[in-house]
Every structure is written in C-alpha cells, then in structure tokens.
Amino acid sequence: MSWSLRLARPEDAETMPAIEREAAIAFAAEPSVNPARTRSQADYARLIRKGHSLVTHVGEAMAGFLVAEPFRRELHIWEMDVAPAFQRRGIGAGLVRAAQIDARNTGFKALTLTTFRDLPWNGPFYARLGFEEVTALDAHIRLAGELANEIDDGLPADRRCAMICFLD
Secondary structure, X not given: OOOEXXXXXXXXXXXXXXXXHHHXXXXXXXXXXXXXXXXXXXXXXXXXXXXXXXXXXXXXEEEEEEEEEEEOOEEEEEEEEXXXXXXXXXXXXXXHHHHHHHHHHOOOOEEEEEEEOOOOOOHHHHHHOOOEEOXXXXXXXXXXXXXXXXXXXXXXXXXXXXXXXXXX
16 A cells, blocks of 8 residues: 655645544543544644644545644654554654654754653654653753643643654
C-alpha cells in the first residue's frame, strides 16, 4: 500500500477531528482518556496556519496527520493520529520523520511532545524515532506546564511524560 505526504491545507482541518476520534479507539482501556474529547476543526485550522502540520493520504482518503506549533527554537507536536484502517504501515513514523526534517530545515533545535510513557504506540514509539524523556522539567518550564494542564484535565501524572528530539 502506498501513501503520500504533504503540508496540511486549511480544508484538511475538517477531516482531522474524525481521524482523532477513530484513532482514540486504541485508548478504549484507558479510563482517563475520553475519546469523545477531540480538538475542534477550528483548533486544527489554527495549527495548520502555523505552517508545520502534515497530512498523509492513501488514494483520496486522509490516512493520518501531525499538527505542530513553533515555540521559540522548538517545534511542539500537539497531535499525531493515523486512522485505524491505515495503522501499522509506517505512516505514523513517516509523519514524525517528515516533521523532524521540516523542523531541522526551518532552523528549529528540537521537536517536543507529551505522551503516555508506557503505551507501546506512545513513549516507546517516539523513543525509536530519537525522542528522549525530559527528566529535568524544572529546566523546561513550557513542557512542565503542558504536563500540569494534562493532569488537571484528568490524565494520570505517573504515566505522562514530556519527550524531546534534539535535531543536529
């Protein structure tokens, strides 16, 4: 199965919430994750306007996406999802690698994100792609604040982590 990748366009925001909801099925056993709570089309449109969001297609169907936002010298990945019908085909890894290339080519020093440290398709997945867990959160106030927001929203503090991928 072949797939294509490109920068996200404003009209892509319409499809992103549905893919996020579909992908959230993988979290069905996670009581702290509410699959019905997704970003809105307007949220995705705002992130797309920042210029660092990507989409993949298989034929005419959007298969997945990654939305990111610049924060000074870092590019933060807010969401990366692949529709269940297209998972386990390298699309998620392709999105992250493309974001790494984009970030490096536009002068960012690192990519960041927050995730579950213990779920195989979260922390270990990103570790295989060059991300490391941020253990000194006092030195990274923005990520510490994001984790605090997630905990306030009901996610389990002991299972969440911030990760960073330094770019050469």
